Amino acid sequence: MTSDVKRPIDFNRITANVDAADYERLFPAERYISKEWLAREYEVLWSRVWQWACREEEIPNPGDFYEYRIGDQSVLVVRGNEGHIHAYHNSCMHRGTRLAEGGTPFGGPGSFRTRSPFGGPGSLQKNKHLFKGKIQCVFHGWAWDLEGQIAHMPGAKDFAPACIRREEVALRKVQVDTWAGFVFINLDPDAGPLHEYLDPVPQRLAKFEIGQMRILRHYTTILPCNWKYGVDQFQEGYHVWATHVMDMNEVGAVSTGPGGRRVGEMTKGPPPADIVGAMTEYEQLGRHTNFWEPDWELGTGLPKGVKLRDLGNDPRSWVHQAIETMVLQGRAAQYELDYFDGLEALPLDMEGPHFMALNRRDACAAKGIDLSALTDEELYGFPCEHRIFPNMLGPVAGNSFGLFRSRPNGNDPDSCIWDMYFMFRYAEGEAPERDVLYIPDWRNPPPGRITPSFMQDWRTTPLFQAGMHQRSFPGHRFNRQEQNIIHTHKLLDRIIGK
Ligand code: FES
Ligand SMILES: [Fe+2]
Numbered sequence: 352m353t354s355d356v357k358r359p360i361d362f363n364r365i366t367a368n369v370d371a372a373d374y375e376r377l378f379p380a381e382r383y384i385s386k387e388w389l390a391r392e393y394e395v396l397w398s399r400v401w402q403w404a405c406r407e408e409e410i411p412n413p414g415d416f417y418e419y420r421i422g423d424q425s426v427l428v429v430r431g432n433e434g435h436i437h438a439y440h441n442s443c444m445h446r447g448t449r450l451a452e453g454g455t456p457f458g459g460p461g462s463f464r465t466r467s468p469f470g471g472p473g474s475l476q477k478n479k480h481l482f483k484g485k486i487q488c489v490f491h492g493w494a495w496d497l498e499g500q501i502a503h504m505p506g507a508k509d510f511a512p513a514c515i516r517r518e519e520v521a522l523r524k525v526q527v528d529t530w531a532g533f534v535f536i537n538l539d540p541d542a543g544p545l546h547e548y549l550d551p552v553p554q555r556l557a558k559f560e561i562g563q564m565r566i567l568r569h570y571t572t573i574l575p576c577n578w579k580y581g582v583d584q585f586q587e588g589y590h591v592w593a594t595h596v597m598d599m600n601e602v603g604a605v606s607t608g609p610g611g612r613r614v615g616e617m618t619k620g621p622p623p624a625d626i627v628g629a630m631t632e633y634e635q636l637g638r639h640t641n642f643w644e645p646d647w648e649l650g651t652g653l654p655k656g657v658k659l660r661d662l663g664n665d666p667r668s669w670v671h672q673a674i675e676t677m678v679l680q681g682r683a684a685q686y687e688l689d690y691f692d693g694l695e696a697l698p699l700d701m702e703g704p705h706f707m708a709l710n711r712r713d714a715c716a717a718k719g720i721d722l723s724a725l726t727d728e729e730l731y732g733f734p735c736e737h738r739i740f741p742n743m744l745g746p747v748a749g750n751s752f753g754l755f756r757s758r759p760n761g762n763d764p765d766s767c768i769w770d771m772y773f774m775f776r777y778a779e780g781e782a783p784e785r786d787v788l789y790i791p792d793w794r795n796p797p798p799g800r801i802t803p804s805f806m807q808d809w810r811t812t813p814l815f816q817a818g819m820h821q822r823s824f825p826g827h828r829f830n831r832q833e834q835n836i837i838h839t840h841k842l843l844d845r846i847i848g849k
Contacts, residue, residue, distance in 0.1 A: 360846050362400050363543035366637040367841035369834045377826030378840050380819040382847075383577040389764040391847050393422045396741065399539040401548045403743045403756060404428050405460070406566060406772075407532045408782070410436070413497060414464035414484050418453035419536060421758055425458065426525050426536050427451055429486065431497040438527035438536045439499055443488040444520040450486055455571060455789045457758075457768050463487075463497070486522065495522050531561040552639050552737050558724050559747045564774040567783045568681060570800060571770050572790035573760060576812035577819075578742060578767035579839065581757030584808050585736070585744055586640065586839075588631040589832040594807050633834050638842060640738045640835040647732025650748070652676055653703030660699035667697060670706070680802050681753050681773030682746075683711070690714035707731045711749050718778040722749060738835065740842060750776040765816050769793075771805070 381388055404419035410430040417428040418441060425441035427450060441450050453459030463486055485502055487494035494503035499522035507515060526537040528545035530553055535545050546553065574581055584590065633642045648655040652673040653662070662669040674691055677683035691710050698706065708727035715722050728734055730749035738744035745754035752774045760766040777783060790796045793809050801809075818824065829837050 359541075360395065360399065361543065362638070363547045365842060365845060367635065367838050367845070369635060369837045369841070373834075373837045373841070374829065374831070376837075377828055378837075379826045380824050382840070382843065383579060383816070384764050384819045386762060386764055388847065389759055389762065392759065396843075396846050397421050397424075397538070397759075399537070399542060400741060401528075401535045401537045401542065401545050402741075403533050403739070404438070404527075404536045405534050407436070407529060407534055408565060409460050410534075412462070412464065415460065415462045416451060416453075416486075417460050417534070418451060418458035420458040421538075422761070424538060425449060426538070427486070428527060428534055428536065429463070429497055436527055436529065436534060437497070437499060438525035438534075439486075439522040440525060442523070443490065443493060444501075444522065445488065445491055445493050448488050448490045450488055450522075457571065457760075493520075499524065531556070532564065533561075549639075549739060551636055552739055555636075555641070555735070555737065556747060558729070559749075559752070560776070561747065561752055561774075563720075563776055564750075564752055565777050565782050566772055566774050566785050567684070568773040568786040568788075568800075569770065570786075570788045570790060570796075571768065572793045572796070574757070574767050574769045574793055574809060574812045575765060576767060576816040577764050578757040578759045580812065580815055581755070581767045581769050582738065582742055582744060582839070583833075583836045584811075585755055586642070586738055586835040587833045588642070588644075589830065590811075594811055595804055631832060633832070635835065635838045636737075638740045640740075640838050641735050642835060643735045644733035647728035647734065648702075648704035650733040651704040651707040651731050653707055655702075655704060657703055658700055659697050659703060659706055662703060666699065670697070670703070673703075673707070674710070680804070681771075682748070682751055684714075684750060684775040684777075686718065687711055687714040687750075690717060704731065708749075715750050715776060718776075718781070720750060720776045720778065725749060738839075741839070745772075 402419075402421065404426060405417035405428055409415075410417050410428060413430050413432045413434065415430045419426045419428060427439045427441045429437045429439065431437050439450075442448070443450055451461055451463070453461055464484055485494040485496060486499075487503070492503065492505050493501065496502045501515075501517055501520045504510075504515065504520070524540075526540065526542055528535055530545060530549055537545075542548075631642060631644055634640065644650055646655075653670065659666045659670065671688070671691065674683055674688045678685055678688055687710060690713065694710075698709075701709070705727055708730040711730050712722050712725075722730060732748060733746060734748055736744060736746045742758060743754070743756050745752060752772075754772040754774065756770040756772075758768045758770075760768050775783070786800075788797070788800060790801075793812075796806075827836075
């Protein structure tokens with residue numbers, strides 16, 4: 352690794368393309384296993400890039416906060432008294448103590464409205480009224496209002512006045528902004544605006560009205576792989592036929608992921624080398640990427656070109672099962688299944704994939720959610736999966752967004768913090784009961800929460816990471832279907848160095 356990148360990178364200008372020569376390159380394992388490389392990522396990437404911290408709905412009321420951690424840095428995202436969102440470095444201005452912790456070992460939500468001032472039962476609880484709605488330090492009890500101004504400083508007369516000027520002891524701010532209900536932070540005070548950084552993803556996704564979606568499930572675990580591999584897995588369809596081969600059903604279709612469905616449709620055995628994932632499309636969008644499955648009907652779980660009446664002896668139970676599978680996978684909402692079960696008659700002359708789109712459109716309309724701007728493909732196919740550099744990606748379709756995020760875990764390049772969110776549109780004012788789960792051991796998630804396809808992806812993580820350490824490994828070689836991973840590395844070429 353060379354360190355020729357001393358000048359600050361302007362993340363709002365950085366772009367990369369994938370060229371023919373890139374397919375001849377070997378990308379070193381060092382990027383995935385080296386502590387020095389990870390340290391450099393913290394120094395010049397994570398300290399300067401916009402990164403998704405939480406959803407606005409996770410801090411709905413004044414005084415609610417979300418602790419977002421990246422490496423050894425912690426940021427408090429706080430809902431202020433006027434409803435505005437602030438972000439502060441999570442460090443006391445007296446002697447540096449962390450001011451608050453979220454609900455998991457990696458941050459999470461909490462509230463200064465209800466939080467006991469000294470973290471648990473004890474005599475100091477009696478002073479609770481002093482601290483309610485304040486950001487207070489447990490050590491000597493300094494407290495700030497939600498706007499970051501000092502509100503309480505015991506024994507102030509014992510400090511030198513010059514040392515405790517109000518502006519001096521205000522909480523240190525972190526850049527914060529929102530898009531579509533996502534709260535992003537940037538540790539670089541000089542970073543350009545978020546909307547400029549995200550371009551062109553927001554306008555690409557505007558029709559899905561992601562800001563109206565609500566989290567149904569949020570699962571977090573630690574995976575035994577580098578954070579980039581966590582993202583890489585969801586940037587290519589090439590692995591699907593092998594990693595997820597056990598998902599092939601009786602018609603030979605794989606029920607998750609692009610590429611693999613195409614493969615499954617064509618053959619039950621190992622597919623010819625020139626067919627695997629050949630129909631999955633990829634594109635680079637400056638610093639972000641996208642991929643999609645053009646043959647959208649393969650994403651619906653029902654066979655293409657087959658009318659409902661020809662789905663075996665019992666089309667109703669066939670379709671029920673298809674939607675139920677989608678619900679389990681986080682790709683359909685329970686209310687779509689309920690709506691289907693309430694239908695008195697099925698349009699038997701309609702082809703299955705189009706019916707899946709129709710059912711989604713109608714189930715949403717019954718809740719007052721207007722999806723008329725979306726095509727059948729956008730409603731129920733695999734129309735796009737944008738990756739917002741560096742670590743946020745997932746498929747959007749119709750009323751749903753499955754969203755993944757990976758972050759490095761401390762100073763260990765062989766470990767990452769992995770978040771999965773499943774979000775849906777709901778009726779105005781309706782909010783689902785959120786299923787929030789931290790899974791301490793990825794091998795043993797509680798039953799019924801993590802679908803087999805995710806377990807299949809997770810199962811490869813320790814194998815991948817261990818193989819990276821093999822001294823003989825010459826480096827990664829990528830093919831066309833892995834071009835979005837090349838794109839990540841070409842950005843890293845510029846940010847970290849080759
Ligand atoms: S360290 Fe926070 S009040 Fe002293
Ligand atoms: Fe996968």
